[in-house]
Amino acid sequence: MKNRHPLRIQLTIQGGGAKFITMLPAAQAFCDKRTAGDIYITRVSGASAGSIVAALIATNANFERVFEFLDNNGDRYVGKMRGISRFMPFSFMRKGWWILKVVSGYSVVSPRLLRRFLIEMFSYSCPDLRHINGDVSKVTIADIEKRFNCKLRIGLSSLTTLEGSEAEPKTPFISALVDSCSIPLFFRNIRNIGEGRFVDGGLCENLPTSSLFEDIAQYGDLFAITTSEPQDSNFSTVFEFMMAVFSASVNHNVKRSIKMVGDYLNVAIESKVTTFDFSGAMAFCRDTQSKDLIYAKALNRLASYAKIKTITDQPNGSFNSGRYDPQSIMDGIFQFHSVVSNGATKNLISTTMALFCNSLNWAEQNENDSDISFQQSVFRVGQKPVFSISINFPRDQRSQYLHPMKWQVYDKDTKKIIPSRIIPMKQRNENGVESISCCIFFEKPLSSGKEKHRDYVLEHYIEYIGGIPGLKAAPYAEFLAMSNLTDEVIEEVNLIMLIPKTYRRGLKVNADSSCSELSFGILKQSEIVRISAVLDDYRHDAIGGRFRNLKPGQRARANFVV
Structure with a gap:
């Protein structure tokens, strides 16, 4: 996929809790092609856990070190997320403990734990961040855009304006990621809502696309990395019922966004990992064959796109993803x-x-x-x-x-x-x-x-x-x-x-x-x-x-x- 000039593209990443790990191989494929000079990723967007993948792309992360960090530290953080409930011998005791925390106004998992995980992972896998600030938690979105020449968009859901929004450029990107990943009750509740009063960005737009189509000519065609949710209508707790209700709205939102992007530019990943299946996510992290298949799928999608985009000397004349360009029609x-x-x-x-x-x-x-x-x-x-x-x-x-x-x-x-x-x-x-x-x-x-x-x-x-x-x-x-x-x-x-x-x-x-x-x-x-x-x-x-x-x-x- 050799081009005289790198192809300008954008990326949007779907949120999905623990499923973000299954999207890392696809993100790695895009970044490897960027390193090779075949593509130029002008802008990347994500919400919920998809914002973590988007930030890894924007900060030019070393994905081998990302997987290494997860392999060495993932199980430890999964254990910490369970807290003292992991020492309780019976399921009803663990569920009772979670309910007690929630009705007391606390989240099931402290957002401080998520923050510590992100700081450690980005410090280990993105060494260039330390050239901006030795403490990566103080690096802002604007700093990233200036250093890496890639615009980063992190989707949020505001409980102040009661609508979706994007993190401000002056916001430390770690703080923005914590806000975007904060699933209500699980990572955020009334006693730890935070000053910004933000919760999971995926509630409003789990595959952010609305602000990325207005300037396609400047930033390039929009690719998406998405993952499907295994269909399971069984829920045994109020928490699982609440998440099923949220998922109905979120998944409908994602399907609508995929139609805008088009199947041709969508790297769709199939996996058995679910939103809260962190143990399953760690098993996937160690499954080399599954990771290689997803990596190859993303490369094939990019190769197909590059072939039709560069088949003539007039790349602007190509028609991508079956999406109509209103300006051309007008x-x-x-x-x-x-x-x-x-x-x-x-x-x-x-x-x-x-x-x-x-x-x-x-x-x-x-x-x-x-x-x-x-x-x-x-x-x-x-x-x-x-x-x-x-x-x-x-x-x-x-x-x-x-x-x-x-x-x-x-x-x-x-x-x-x-x-x-x-x-x-x-x-x-x-x-x-x-x-x-x-x-x-x-x-x-x-x-x-x-x-x-x-x-x-x-x-x-x-x-x-x-x-x-x-x-x-x-x-x-x-x-x-x-x-x-x-x-x-x-x-x-x-x-x-x-x-x-x-x-x-x-x-x-x-x-x-x-x-x-x-x-x-x-x-x-x-x-x-x-x-x-x-x-x-x-x-x-x-x-x-x-x-x-x-x-x-x-x-x-x-x-x-x-």
Whole structure:
């Protein structure tokens, strides 16, 4: 697998308690290929015990020393985890002792024991860590990323925000690993919850992928190392029942993440080791044949990937894991739209933007507020068929997607609705306005038929849930603005604001000083109603202005003041 340049990849590791030991051979295979210069691991992520494997990868661990440490010390730590219960002769006594600890607010196993295990293992197997700090427990995630040039993401579950999160770069990585591995009741309880109030990261995302797909082009394709859980519906204790309940949610979460990664880039490991089977994990650690099989499986997956990735001189053209790249699809739609629209005659006659300022009913912003923008565009079509038109919609800053919306296209004369579909094409940022260019495809192409031209109307309504940001911050000096992002002159631009009658403040409208070159006039009430019937709303007072002949790149802005 020799390449002129190392293949950039990412790795995400599934959590699974004692099962993390079964994933070490696969991790070793990836690291050996990194050492050989075949791949460059740009970013690695893990949650729960998967974060331990992720940290070993990120810190360039010597995996032979990892297995050596586990072989020499694993049984000792397993014994310490059992505590004094290992000296109790009967099972009911051991279970009773665990229950007593749990109801008293203590965890079954002290997180300090887990911390000591991690410090010893990383000190022994990752000698480069001591070049950062002689005490590896003080090495932060940021230190690791700077030293090893590999970003480390450790998943957590926060009991403060009640959602998943990632450890901060300034956090000592050992502390982050302890937080991520702290299974509720087993490693954490109310008396040793810790200052950060974090528990097992796998509860929220046991195979972290959500933050790794946004910049594939920069960090490379995402590989996963996963392991299956033996199916066993028998549970004899409340603790086992609780873990079965957790497992149902966690495993469903993992399957969803694997679908995102794709089977092609997933190194799936089958093992009989279960989450709390630490004795079984130690037996696996000494099973050379099983380790070699998993190591070979990971190498084969990497070799297959490298072959198809480097089979041509244009590796970016490969299609990996059956996963669609939304950006490529959007770019393709944009190019297709440009080709089919070339030469078709369609002139934008007028456009109207109206804002229903419902949130001004209240003194303070309320999450139940819902402002609505109405936009109407009239475009003229010639005899050559028009298959699609493009339009820019504002982007929701919170979700990064389109706002909830409804649209329709109809013949201006006959009012007949034209069936259409909206497909996002690409994101853009012009004049400080974040928007998404969309393509509206018509099921049947538009044309003027035997006539010289025919006019069609596009109307859309966009709902701003929670209200438009900033609308209440300065209600006495608001404005509406529209930039001409097309390549043609817009003959008429109407900017209208509809204020609730309960607002009880008189507003005036004027053109902004930046629009001195544009022709501007104040709209009469009859003109506003004539634009669209929806603007004749008894609950609102409408006020607006009209600009004429807005050239490409120009911006019309109307100020609404008391």
